[in-house]
Every structure is written in C-alpha cells, then in structure tokens.
Amino acid sequence: MPTGPSAWAVAVPAAVAGAALMGLASAAQARATKQVETTRTLDPALLSRLARRPLWLAGMAATVAGLVLQLVALAFAPLLVVQPLLVTSLIFAGFFADRLAHRRPDAVLGAGSLMCVAGLAAVMLLARPGEEGTTFVRGPAPVVLALTLAALTVLGLAVSVLAPGALRVLGLAVATGVLYGVTAGLMKVVAGQARDSLAAPFTHPVLYVVCVTGPLGFLLSQNTFQRGEFLTPALAVITALDPLVGVAIGVWWLGETVTADPAALAGAGLAGLVVIAGIVVLSARAARLTPREVR
Numbered sequence: 601m602p603t604g605p606s607a608w609a610v611a612v613p614a615a616v617a618g619a620a621l622m623g624l625a626s627a628a629q630a631r632a633t634k635q636v637e638t639t640r641t642l643d644p645a646l647l648s649r650l651a652r653r654p655l656w657l658a659g660m661a662a663t664v665a666g667l668v669l670q671l672v673a674l675a676f677a678p679l680l681v682v683q684p685l686l687v688t689s690l691i692f693a694g695f696f697a698d699r700l701a702h703r704r705p706d707a708v709l710g711a712g713s714l715m716c717v718a719g720l721a722a723v724m725l726l727a728r729p730g731e732e733g734t735t736f737v738r739g740p741a742p743v744v745l746a747l748t749l750a751a752l753t754v755l756g757l758a759v760s761v762l763a764p765g766a767l768r769v770l771g772l773a774v775a776t777g778v779l780y781g782v783t784a785g786l787m788k789v790v791a792g793q794a795r796d797s798l799a800a801p802f803t804h805p806v807l808y809v810v811c812v813t814g815p816l817g818f819l820l821s822q823n824t825f826q827r828g829e830f831l832t833p834a835l836a837v838i839t840a841l842d843p844l845v846g847v848a849i850g851v852w853w854l855g856e857t858v859t860a861d862p863a864a865l866a867g868a869g870l871a872g873l874v875v876i877a878g879i880v881v882l883s884a885r886a887a888r889l890t891p892r893e894v895r
Contacts, residue, residue: 615685618669622660623692626825626835628659630693631700631828641760641772641823642816650822667699675777683843684721689718690832690839697831708885709832715878716836720843722871727849728859736789737855745852749845760823766833766887771886772824779817781845786810788854830889833882835886840875 633656636649650656666689673682691713698705736742752774759771790807793800801807821838830833850856859865 607676608681611673611675611682612685614669614676615673615682618666618673619686619689620668620692621669622686622689622696624696625659625662625666626693627700627831628655628662628842629694629822630697630825630831630835632656632659633822634780636826638826639823641757642819645824646826647717647819683724687717687720687724687839687843688837693835694832706885706889709830709882712878712881712885713832713836715881716840716875719871719874719878720840723868723875724843724847725870726859726864726871727847728864729850729856733884736853741852745848749778749782749848763768766828766883768882769824769828770837771833772820772827773834774841776817776820776824777838777841778845779813779820780842781812782849783810783817784846785844785853788850809889828886829882830882830886833879836875836879836882840879 605729609775629650632650632653633646635655636646639646639649670682670686673674673685675860689709694709694713695705756771756775756778760775761771763771786806789804790801790810793804795860824834824838825831847858851858
C-alpha cells in the first residue's frame with residue numbers, strides 16, 4: 601500500500617467522493633422505490649419494476665462508481681482512515697433525498713445524522729480493528745456470533761411484520777444492516793482465497809453464502825427505502841450495523857484484534873451510545889414530521 605502525503609492526497613478525496621456517490625445512490629433508489637407499487641418483503645418483483653425506472657438505474661450507476669472510488673481509497677490508505685470518511689454517505693444521502701423531494705433540509709434530522717456519523721467514526725478509530733484475518737477460527741465464539749446475527753435478522757424481519765408504524769421500517773433496516781455486514785465480512789475471506797488462487801473461492805462454501813446474503817440484503821434495502829417516509833433514520837441503522845457487524849465477524853470469526861486499551865474501549869462504548877442517540881433522534885423527528893412540514 602502506498603504511504604505518505606501523496607497517498608493521502610488520493611485516498612481522502614476518493615473516499616469522500618465515493619461516500620457522496622453512495623449517498624446519492626441511496627437517495628435515488630429510495631426515491632425510485634416510491635414510484636412503483638409496494639411489494640411484500642423480499643419479493644423479487646420489486647427489482648424488476650425498479651429496473652424500468654431511470655432514477656433507480658442512475659442510482660445503481662452511482663453505486664458502482666462509489667464502490668470503485670472506495671476501492672481506490674483503500675488502495676492508498678488503511679481501512680481505519682477510509683472507513684470514517686465512508687460513513688459520511690449518511691449525510692450526503694440526507695442532502696440528496698431532500699433535493700430530490702424538493703423539500704428544505706430539516707435541522708434536527710441533520711443533527712441526528714451528524715451524531716451517527718461522528719459516533720460511528722469514533723468507534724472505528726478508537727477500537728482500531730485489525731485487517732488481516734481471512735481464515736475462520738475454531739471454538740464456540742463463531743457459533744455464538746452466528747446465532748446472534750441470525751437472531752437479529754429474524755427479529756428485524758419479525759418487527760417489520762408485527763410492529764406498528766415506523767418500527768416496521770427500522771426492523772427492515774436492522775435485518776438489512778446485519779446482512780450487509782455479514783456479506784462485507786465474508787468478502788474478506790473470499791478476497792483472501794482469491795489471492796492464493798482465482799479458483800479457490802469456488803471450492804469453499806463462503807462464496808456461495810455471500811451470493812445469498814448479498815442479494816437478500818440488497819433486496820431488503822429496497823423494501824426498507826420503499827416503506828420509510830424519510831430515508832435517514834433507516835439508513836442510519838444500516839450504516840451503523842454494516843461496519844459493526846463486519847468488525848464483529850473479523851474478531852469472532854476471523855481472529856482479528858481490536859485495541860485492548862481500557863480507555864479506548866470505554867471511549868468506543870460511549871461513541872456507540874452517541875450512534876444510538878442519533879438514531880433515536882432521527883426516528884423521533886421523522887415520526888413527527890409530515891411531507892408538508894418539510895417542503
């Protein structure tokens with residue numbers, strides 16, 4: 601990996617531009633989902649309808665461009681530098697969602713987004729997760745984490761069906777964030793296998809698990825966007841859970857490390873509370889607003 605000021609001069613703008621494009625992609629996709637008939641959760645027909653919407657296709661193009669820029673940023677700087685910049689996509693998404701809906705930005709929603717971004721960035725910087733694990737560890741920890749993530753996903757889906765109002769959207773967001781995080785964590789294993797041999801991933805089950813969790817997470821994200829009146833509360837949950845689940849997978853499944861410094865861990869815990877507070881602020885504000893009030 602290149603180092604020095606010249607590397608950062610490439611990585612930082614690439615990460616910010618990638619975050620902006622991912623924010624635009626989320627806003628465009630969320631807007632497009634409101635233009636088609638609402639479907640049942642995980643109904644693939646939603647994607648076929650969205651594929652005929654130019655705005656959704658533009659969002660997909662922005663997604664691809666954003667991912668390319670993120671890869672460029674990661675090629676020139678470590679994850680601990682790039683990841684906090686990437687989570688600013690939540691702020692960009694809120695801005696673009698307001699522009700597409702022709703409404704003025706809401707100060708409280710903006711403050712809640714800032715809380716989530718700042719808290720999540722602080723968690724990543726203070727916890728300092730490792731980046732080298734690519735093989736599974738043995739013991740009870742992987743099983744415990746797998747059961748926990750499965751329970752979170754099922755709970756999120758159950759809430760999306762049984763809970764009233766905005767809680768249904770947050771349930772979908774939880775399930776989406778978990779699946780996104782699992783996909784990201786397992787992709788590290790696939791990438792490590794591919795470095796050894798391009799054929800190696802096809803001989804292990806991890807790639808095929810990714811081929812299930814990735815599309816399911818994406819379809820759930822479109823269900824989430826379609827059913828939420830405002831983008832930022834649900835996207836905040838997804839944006840928070842995605843890297844946190846990825847870190848948990850790295851530590852509990854792949855044997856990576858986080859800092860053992862008690863002060864840093866305490867700070868990361870407080871930063872996590874800031875993220876939760878930000879999500880509460882976003883959810884409470886969105887529940888009180890109507891489209892007319894924010895135009």
